[in-house]
Amino acid sequence: MKRALWLLNGLVLLYLLAPIIVVIATxxxxxxxxxFPPQGFTLKWFVNFWSTPELRESLRISxxxxxxxxxxxxxxxxxxxxxxxxxxxxxxxxxxxVLLSPILFPAIVLALALLIAFQRVGxxxxxxxxxxxxxxxxxxxxxxxxxxxxxxxxxxLEEAAQNLGAGWWRIFARITLPLILPGILAGAVFxxxxxxxxxxxxxxxxxxxxxxxxxxIFNYVQYSSDPTISAISTCLIVxxxxxGIPAYARLMSVRHQGGA
Amino acid sequence: MRQKxxxxxxxxNLGLLFFAMLGPLxxxxxxxxxxxxxxxxxxxxxxxxxxxKFLFDPFYREVLWGxxxxxxxxxxxxxxxxxxxxxxxxxxxxxxxxxxxxCILMPLLTSTVVRTFGWMILLANNGFINRTLTALHFxxxxxxxxxxxxxxxxxxxxxxxxxxxxxxDTALLNISTSIYEAARxxxxxSVRIFLRITLPLSLPGIVxxxxxxxxxALSAFVTPTLIAGARVxxxxxxxxxxxxxxLDWPFGAAVAFIMLVTILLLFGASMRLSEQRREA
Amino acid sequence: xxxxxxxxxxxxxxxxxxxHGLDLSVDAGEFVSLLGPSGCGKTTILRMIAGxxxxxxxxxxxxxxxxxxxxxxxxxxGLVFQNYALFPHMTARANIEFGLKSHHVNAAxxxxxxxxxxxxxxxxxxxxxxxxxLSGGQQQRVALARVLALxxxxxxxxxxxxxxxxxxxxxxxxxxxxxxxxVGVTALFVTHDQEEAMTMADRIVVLxxxxxxxxGSPAExxxxxxxxxxxxxxxxxxxxxxxxxxxxxxxxxxxxxGLEFEVDSKLADLNASTVSVRPEKIEFVSPGxxxxxxxxxxxxxxxxxxxxxxxxxxxxxxxxxxxxxxPRTAHRQVGDAVSITWHSTDTVFxxx
Numbered sequence: 001m002k003r004a005l006w007l008l009n010g011l012v013l014l015y016l017l018a019p020i021i022v023v024i025a026t027x028x029x030x031x032x033x034x035x036f037p038p039q040g041f042t043l044k045w046f047v048n049f050w051s052t053p054e055l056r057e058s059l060r061i062s063x064x065x066x067x068x069x070x071x072x073x074x075x076x077x078x079x080x081x082x083x084x085x086x087x088x089x090x091x092x093x094x095x096x097x098v099l100l101s102p103i104l105f106p107a108i109v110l111a112l113a114l115l116i117a118f119q120r121v122g123x124x125x126x127x128x129x130x131x132x133x134x135x136x137x138x139x140x141x142x143x144x145x146x147x148x149x150x151x152x153x154x155x156x157l158e159e160a161a162q163n164l165g166a167g168w169w170r171i172f173a174r175i176t177l178p179l180i181l182p183g184i185l186a187g188a189v190f191x192x193x194x195x196x197x198x199x200x201x202x203x204x205x206x207x208x209x210x211x212x213x214x215x216x217i218f219n220y221v222q223y224s225s226d227p228t229i230s231a232i233s234t235c236l237i238v239x240x241x242x243x244g245i246p247a248y249a250r251l252m253s254v255r256h257q258g259g260a
Numbered sequence: 261m262r263q264k265x266x267x268x269x270x271x272x273n274l275g276l277l278f279f280a281m282l283g284p285l286x287x288x289x290x291x292x293x294x295x296x297x298x299x300x301x302x303x304x305x306x307x308x309x310x311x312x313k314f315l316f317d318p319f320y321r322e323v324l325w326g327x328x329x330x331x332x333x334x335x336x337x338x339x340x341x342x343x344x345x346x347x348x349x350x351x352x353x354x355x356x357x358x359x360x361x362x363c364i365l366m367p368l369l370t371s372t373v374v375r376t377f378g379w380m381i382l383l384a385n386n387g388f389i390n391r392t393l394t395a396l397h398f399x400x401x402x403x404x405x406x407x408x409x410x411x412x413x414x415x416x417x418x419x420x421x422x423x424x425x426x427x428x429d430t431a432l433l434n435i436s437t438s439i440y441e442a443a444r445x446x447x448x449x450s451v452r453i454f455l456r457i458t459l460p461l462s463l464p465g466i467v468x469x470x471x472x473x474x475x476x477a478l479s480a481f482v483t484p485t486l487i488a489g490a491r492v493x494x495x496x497x498x499x500x501x502x503x504x505x506x507l508d509w510p511f512g513a514a515v516a517f518i519m520l521v522t523i524l525l526l527f528g529a530s531m532r533l534s535e536q537r538r539e540a
Numbered sequence: 541x542x543x544x545x546x547x548x549x550x551x552x553x554x555x556x557x558x559x560h561g562l563d564l565s566v567d568a569g570e571f572v573s574l575l576g577p578s579g580c581g582k583t584t585i586l587r588m589i590a591g592x593x594x595x596x597x598x599x600x601x602x603x604x605x606x607x608x609x610x611x612x613x614x615x616x617x618g619l620v621f622q623n624y625a626l627f628p629h630m631t632a633r634a635n636i637e638f639g640l641k642s643h644h645v646n647a648a649x650x651x652x653x654x655x656x657x658x659x660x661x662x663x664x665x666x667x668x669x670x671x672x673x674l675s676g677g678q679q680q681r682v683a684l685a686r687v688l689a690l691x692x693x694x695x696x697x698x699x700x701x702x703x704x705x706x707x708x709x710x711x712x713x714x715x716x717x718x719x720x721x722x723v724g725v726t727a728l729f730v731t732h733d734q735e736e737a738m739t740m741a742d743r744i745v746v747l748x749x750x751x752x753x754x755x756g757s758p759a760e761x762x763x764x765x766x767x768x769x770x771x772x773x774x775x776x777x778x779x780x781x782x783x784x785x786x787x788x789x790x791x792x793x794x795x796x797x798g799l800e801f802e803v804d805s806k807l808a809d810l811n812a813s814t815v816s817v818r819p820e821k822i823e824f825v826s827p828g829x830x831x832x833x834x835x836x837x838x839x840x841x842x843x844x845x846x847x848x849x850x851x852x853x854x855x856x857x858x859x860x861x862x863x864x865x866x867p868r869t870a871h872r873q874v875g876d877a878v879s880i881t882w883h884s885t886d887t888v889f890x891x892x
Contacts, residue, residue, distance in 0.1 A: 012421075019374075019377070019379050020366075020367060021378075023374055036387070037388070083270045087262075101277070104523070104524070105523075106520060109285075109499075109519055113281075113287065113513075113516070116288060116509060117288075118284075132276075132280055135280075139276065157625050160627075161642075163590060163617070164642055164686065165614075166642040167613060167642070174627075179628075193369060197374075199373055199482055200481050200482065203500075218373050218482070225380075225381075233374040233378075236371065237369075237370050240369045241366070
């Protein structure tokens with residue numbers, strides 16, 4: 001019975017990882033369309049990705065949007081998290097629910113709502129409009145992760161710092177910030193990944209001049225089957241793993257260390 | 261921290277939510293009550309016809325039921341496949357747990373488009389699944405897995421499975437091992453323990469996992485579009501169509517609002533349930 | 541004016557008063573313990589002195605300066621926390637330097653002071669260790685060094701020894717007292733452990749529900765408790781309810797149970813309805829001795845160096861007595877008929 005369960009779980013895990021394995025594998029195949037298991041080995045699809053101007057342009061646009069929105073989301077989210085973690089505000093639970101609420105809304109609903117609103121104020125199909133939308137969508141993650149970091153650390157550390165004569169700036173810079181940094185970094189990384197991969201809202205709000213990488217992939221995939229897409233996807237998967245694992249590990253390790 | 265400082269720090273976030281979320285959602289609600297005439301644009305009258313069209317017109321009824329059915333199917337698949345995995349996860353410790361946890365979490369780091377693309381490759385008529393099954397003589401003709409509901413369920417269930425597993429894991433971790441030991445000590449068999457102890461005690465996790473997956477399936481856009489295109493009509497593709505191609509924003513907004521209210525009600529109900537259970 | 545003066549110090553949360561108009565004077569160099577059960581307000585008082593709790597009414601004066609309105613980072617009082625509150629991402633040295641930098645001490649003085657205070661607490665070689673590399677007792681000593689480096693006017697201790705195990709606690713008590721004497725700084729020590737207060741403090745302030753029950757030296761507070769609460773909180777007491785009556789040229793206390801005993805006329809308080817006697821002041825005597833009371837031993841408890849007896853007197857009163865074990869003398873057994881007595885000066889009159 002136990003063995004059967006382990007087999008089942010193994011299969012489920014395989015099911016879970018299957019599409020990722022397939023995508024990575026097909027990016028190295030030599031056939032003109034993605035085949036799994038791949039035949040042959042080549043890096044030409046990666047070269048193709050890099051040498052196609054539209055794809056490079058999309059990469060640049062995605063990077064620009066995501067960097068800008070992540071910076072803003074990290075600052076705004078960190079401020080909120082600090083405010084929530086350090087005060088005895090009335091209605092704190094309501095506030096934190098409100099701040100985390102964008103995650104609850106279906107993307108297509110927010111997308112349409114933003115389209116309608118942005119059209120009115122001339123933000124549709126603009127860079128600032130997209131950045132604004134991305135900041136809205138990713139700030140909750142930053143708030144969540146920074147709050148977790150802030151909650152773990154002992155408020156008496158800040159009291160001790162005050163007792164030792166430190167002003168609020170020194171306390172923030174020397175005590176609070178270093179101790180919530182893992183949360184901020186994890187939040188920033190997560191926000192960046194979420195923003196870069198974002199499709200639905202971006203699809204409705206972008207114009208022909210602002211085709212992000214996910215949009216290009218989305219459109220491409222519906223009309224043609226090309227291992228270049230696998231190559232792009234593999235690059236993204238690997239990039240997120242490289243960036244995501246250390247942030248995740250750092251966040252987990254601080255959890256074990258504790259605040260005091 | 262003084263209250264004034266706290267509110268100052270919260271201001272940008274609250275402002276963002278007000279102008280970029282509440283405002284647009286209010287506009288969405290407003291426009292759903294307007295009319296639309298192709299060629300003329302939005303008509304400035306107040307009407308509920310958009311809502312009645314969606315809820316009562318047989319064509320759109322089908323879309324609604326189709327979406328709900330899809331949600332139900334995906335939820336059941338995730339529950340059945342996810343429970344054993346979550347159970348194994350909740351029992352493991354140390355590096356085994358970390359690795360397993362990471363394997364389950366990792367797909368969430370990959371975008372839905374990428375994962376769905378992978379499924380497109382797998383589910384094609386001459387894709388890996390069909391070729392393998394044919395080679396093993398399980399089937400004679402390729403299974404139609406693309407451009408139909410089956411393919412969407414398979415792909416969407418994989419996309420949403422991590423949420424179910426993580427929700428179940430949290431609930432299962434709350435059951436202390438000494439309860440299992442006590443049950444064993446009292447002579448219960450594994451099946452009995454599962455039915456009378458594990459299932460009832462993990463019910464909150466089951467409910468929250470199901471709500472997460474169901475709402476995720478209801479609002480899914482990428483996977484149904486890529487796997488089934490126009491063949492399987494769900495609410496999100498309908499909204500997209502109305503918004504971007506037919507430009508009937510009022511109708512699209514009405515459908516969107518119905519989806520929103522459904523999902524919020526589901527979340528609300530599940531939160532109320534978990535509160536009640538905590539008080540009990 | 542005394543070194544530290546608390547004047548009518550009050551703290552209310554909503555309608556609940558946690559500290560009721562407290563008045564206290566502490567002299568320079570004194571080691572005073574704030575003692576009481578949890579919820580008595582002792583920590584609140586300490587935090588009001590430190591500035592983390594704003595007083596609802598009243599004042600705090602340190603060295604003739606009214607500090608009541610000053611923010612916590614301007615009061616020059618050093619607070620030693622229960623959980624040490626060492627900055628986990630800084631070494632011992634960095635922890636100590638943190639306060640010095642905040643006070644703009646220059647680099648040369650800084651490293652001299654770090655060396656001095658670490659030497660004072662005996663941790664000179666641990667200067668580059670992180671808190672996670674230190675034991676609980678060592679962390680506590682670094683926390684102490686950290687505040688001492690700033691040469692504070694006042695040292696405040698918030699139950700610093702609660703997280704340490706028993707043996708370490710005894711060791712740290714001596715350490716803290718030694719350091720305090722050496723530096724000569726005035727100290728206020730909050731604790732719920734009466735043994736800690738008794739062994740460390742010059743004076744004890746016993747607190748009950750936000751009010752002072754009694755202030756006095758350990759001996760005073762023990763031998764002459766003022767209220768029933770103090771008599772009960774510190775050590776054990778036998779209580780008798782009743783009233784004082786003059787009897788010729790002396791006074792007797794008649795209990796409600798009928799038991800009567802002579803009391804010292806100089807100490808007698810005619811208004812008191814409760815008196816207490818410490819268990820160790822009661823002794824066994826031969827039956828028939830004048831002013832003794834007969835009874836039966838109901839329980840015998842071995843406490844190590846002493847034996848505790850619960851004796852039921854013929855009058856119905858329950859009396860707890862404690863006797864040192866004496867060599868070559870067997871102790872009493874359950875069921876033994878005995879006679880007990882105590883000296884009239886050991887009857888303490890309690891205020892209600």
